[in-house]
Amino acid sequence: MFYLSTYSIVAFDKELAEFGIAVQSRAFRAGAIVPHAKARVGAIASQAMANLSYGPKGLELLKEGLSAQETVQKLTSEDEQREHRQLAVIDSKGRIAQHTGSECLAWAGHKAGINWAAQGNILVSKEVIEAMGEAFEKTDGILAEKLMAALEAAQAVGGDRRGQQAGGILVVRPNAYFDGVYDRLVDVRIDDHPEPIKELRRLLGIALPSVYLLNTRFFLEQKSPKSARDLLDRALAKDPEQLLLRLALAGYYAHTQKRSEALREIELALAKAGADQEGFKRYLKTNALFKPLQNDTEFQRLIL
Secondary structure, eight states: OEEEOEEEEEEEETTTTEEEEEEEESSTTHHHHSEEEETTTEEEEEEEEEOTTHHHHHHHHHHTTOOHHHHHHHHHHTOTTGGGEEEEEEETTOOEEEEEOTTSOSSOEEEEETTEEEEESSBSOTHHHHHHHHHHHHOOSOHHHHHHHHHHHHHHTTOBTTOOOEEEEEEEOTTTTSSSSOOEEEEEEESSOSSHHHHHHHHHHHHHHHHHHHHHHHHHHTTOHHHHHHHHHHHHHHOTTOHHHHHHHHHHHHHTTOHHHHHHHHHHHHHHOGGGHHHHHHHHHHOGGGGGGTTOHHHHHHHO
8 A cells, every 4th residue: 555645636628528637745656656547438536545446446437337426435335444545536527526534644635626626635734625726727728737737736835744755747638649549648747856846847848839739630620720729829928939839830720721821830840940850841741730731732842
């Protein structure tokens, strides 16, 4: 068993069909142990004196059609140590169930809102989970950004009363990379660090441009160009020179019949790509985001 002095948040984005979990703990490898999620199925956080079977067993129960509440009930009813466990489940319909055993170390408890569930044990106070929920609801952005904000807010009011060590953010959705069954859209974690939340913020910053590009493609394929453009405008306002974002913008232009703007963005991105230029060209040749340009002679010239 692992005792995970932990705070975590489990959440669901209905529009993008994404499940996400964020966690921080004064326990080694918490980001690898606490979160469990599967696209189209649900998400689970298992912590306190963690039963490591809760994650895989719980996902199987959800896959079989049990609700979040039924899943929590079955897992805990079969566990003699349930009063030492903490568990949160969100299912494919966005239903939430939580369990904080009476023997979890204080402060321990949980709280849920629309599409999110926060929980923690060995916290400085209940303000930690309240801060998580408030930050999640108030933060604009995609699910990973909202989860990151929740962790930062929790730490700002004291977090785990033993301190910090490890954390992680996991976001899944169907066919995350549009190339098969792989569902991990974001998977960043810190196993051992004096300031894991700050390090998670840095790693998430590296991961997000690819996620923005993937979400742009998702919205365009769902015939939602306004959502795609809103996402890109917000991302580009923060990092206007990010080349992956410029490629995403080119894809947006291609799908909205703005050929010259698309070709301009591609040419500029390739000019700035440096040693990555050949990889960028291969991406342009193979990614369906640029399918509207595949028969364009100028596009073919650029990617030769």
